[in-house]
Amino acid sequence: MNYFRKLMYVFSALFFGLTMFAQENNNLNVYAITNVNVVPMDKEEILEDHTVLVENGRITAVGPSAAIQLPPNTVKIDGQGRYLIPGLTEMHGHIPGEDRPQYVEDVLFLYIANGVTTVRNMLGNAYHLKVRDRVERGELPGPKIFAAGPFFSKDLAPTPEAANREVRRQKEAGFDLLKMGSIDKATYGQMAKTAKEEGIPFGGHIPVEVGLTGALDAGQRSIDHYDRYVEFLVPEDAKTEGVSAGFFGSGLMLLIDKSRIPEAVRRTVEAGTWNVPTLSLIEHLASPEPAAQMIKWPEMKYMPQDVLEGWVNFKNDYSKREDFKPEATKALVELRRELTKELHDSGAQIALGSDAPQFFNVPGFSLHSEMEMMVTAGLTPYEVLVTGTRNPAFYFDTPEEFGTIEPGKRADLLLLNANPLENISNTQKIHALIVNGKLYDRETLDRRLLEIERN
Template sequence: MRRKFILLCLVAVMMGCASQETIDADKIIQNVQVISMAGGEEIQKNQDVFVKGDRIARITGAGQFAPGQEATVIDGSGKYLIPGLSEMHAHIPSGDRSREYIDHVLFLYLANGITTIRGMLGDPLHLDLRRQANRNELLSPRIYTSGPGFGGNSFDNPDQARQQVRDQKEAGYDFLKIFPGLTLKEYNAIAEEANKVGIEFSGHIPSSVGLVRALEAGQTTIDHLDKYVEALVTDTVSAESPGVIYFGMHLTPQAERNKIAEVARLTTDAGTWNVPTQALLEHVLGPETPEELAQRPEFQYMPRETVQQWIESKQSITENESYSETLAKDYLQLRRDIIKALHEADAGLLLGSDAPQIFNVPGFSVHHELRYIVQAGLSPYETLETGTYNAAQYLNDLENSGTIEEGKIADMVLLEANPLDDISNSSSIAGVMYRGNWLSNREIEKRLNTIAEQYN
């Protein structure tokens, strides 16, 4: 009787296996907790995520369907899956740097779960890199890139500025990068021509322009919260920044905080996005010494001479007569208050840290930025939105990215712990999927060790 019962059980199991539908997929992440970012903080528990080519093919309850025999199986048990992150103020090295260094920087972004970058200092080489990334010919996030910057020494008159706008549009750059130093006439010419030919312009706000005019002109993003502190000051005679202190820090004592809500509302009405890059300012102006910052583990992945330059840069800033620890502390808190007010006014915020830049190692600095945005008053979920859903919305790419849903590009990050419990868990990376390609933690560590060995 017992033997008959065992045989019946075996037959039942075999029949169940035979009847289980197989999904045609290249990869499957099994039994994972999905934070889809598709509308609400609810976690989809114990899910199987099937990937075919570069797309998410199916998302089902764990074990409901079987993968094909050739599919790569990724164990997601106890882990969390989020959409790939976007670094919306990235820098890609220019063509005068070695190709090896450029490849290292692009990989550092990818190793940290960043599957999309917006390059803020364009170079003709970056158009080629964008094509290569799209074809999976290099280890790189998807690339959006500006052209070479529009600054005070870029041209001699507004007509030349207009021509440069047309040239960059024709060359295929995704947007224009605005730098300080432009006259109001030059800026207006750039804005008018950009709006005419249909290309975005983003970045800094020249002192001659100011926040209100930039909003009126249709500047798509404002980076670093540039000119927000100045907009809170009634008397702007001293608006030009002294020495090496920048982004209105010296005006902090004069800032009228009761104006913050009004400035945030103007931003919302204009439809302008902000990329705060709070990590840059926290690292440059915060209380940690340059030597302490340089001891962070991620600095082993940067050339020694670069780290030394960063140390000297912070030293020169903190030793400037315009700097004081009290002023820096008040300024950083003012920036946090502006970030929170922008969020509460429903003005778009985008994740960006400005890397590689002073003490911002590519990829790693985004996880610092996430922590700083939470410190400004956003929840971990709202903070993750800045680098996922919001980024896709800004890029007009919600059809393909920004959330984990069937049919979207398979850009995802597998985490060891829940980032909604603690945003620092965003860096607990167990693997990265980019355009359907899988980078395991083991492969990431192997490549990172190779970079570290070269620089140390």
């Protein structure tokens, strides 16, 4: 190392040390992102040369830089030439269980390292409530968590009476929502009735006996993976005897009638039910790329080896199933893209989710891939960003809390090096972020990512 490089290294280390000291001794947690291009997400516009002031984890001022007075001891983050957007929300995420605490910490950080500041955890237990609360108290770095309870299966709720008790138990335990699974029609009906009485939403899958219309009529808050839409598109007089529905309807694709799509869309809009598409779930399955190559993607280095092996085995095994037909699965990919565009353009509620860490979806990284898939489906970058920022806040009935850059909102902020409205892939060019009142610069993010890679 020559003298100049040594000198630069010393100055860099000194600057980083002083910055971290300022942050740690900034008792009021006051930050200012200065001279930045703000993408507020309340409408499609860019507020040039603005300053956003953050105090105690809340946005307290947004305005032209020349008009913003900064309090003493403010930590400044240079936004010159950069773009500020609200943090992203993963509306179908998963957090590992208590048997792998290090993996839990790694997953939480992978989310925030990719600008995901809120996660709807779609399957959980009492342990996840503890994780949620630790993150909330600032004891554990991670996104804000909305926690679903245990999966409503036939084992958990075999009867309507059992469903009634389980809904009340999960509500009392403090879960934020109920995760739907494979229960019979009568049990589902009782679950929906009790959930309405208790004021707790339910979402996820749709039991086969209930079907799309049954879930919409019951007020299911969200449908994930476009579950049961394919079945709705199959005409009643179609010969389905002995035909397996396959993975999210892939086995029925040769029987569907696309002229029924407008009716499915109309019913969805009228019900006010949200959809979380998780396009990547099927696109990864349909991809001709071998599983052994998929686990060589750059982000795969952050996942445990046994998880990667599980993904490879699943894809390889699925390709051998009798109900797996490559042409039908390819058609399913196209249908899901078409549904995304039709539902969006018709005013249906859509929220961003990728189902991570599942099936080649690395937490955080997969949400950016999902956004690119939604652009491919026909949405603009701004429209896609709405599904991952403003829309989730409305889903949770807390639009005053997050989702846009306005005074009073939670300061979940993502500072980018390029304009995401020009290209959605620019959401990956993260310079810094603020989550739960804490600033993470690029060096801090990279250092922790390296630790996860080496775990």
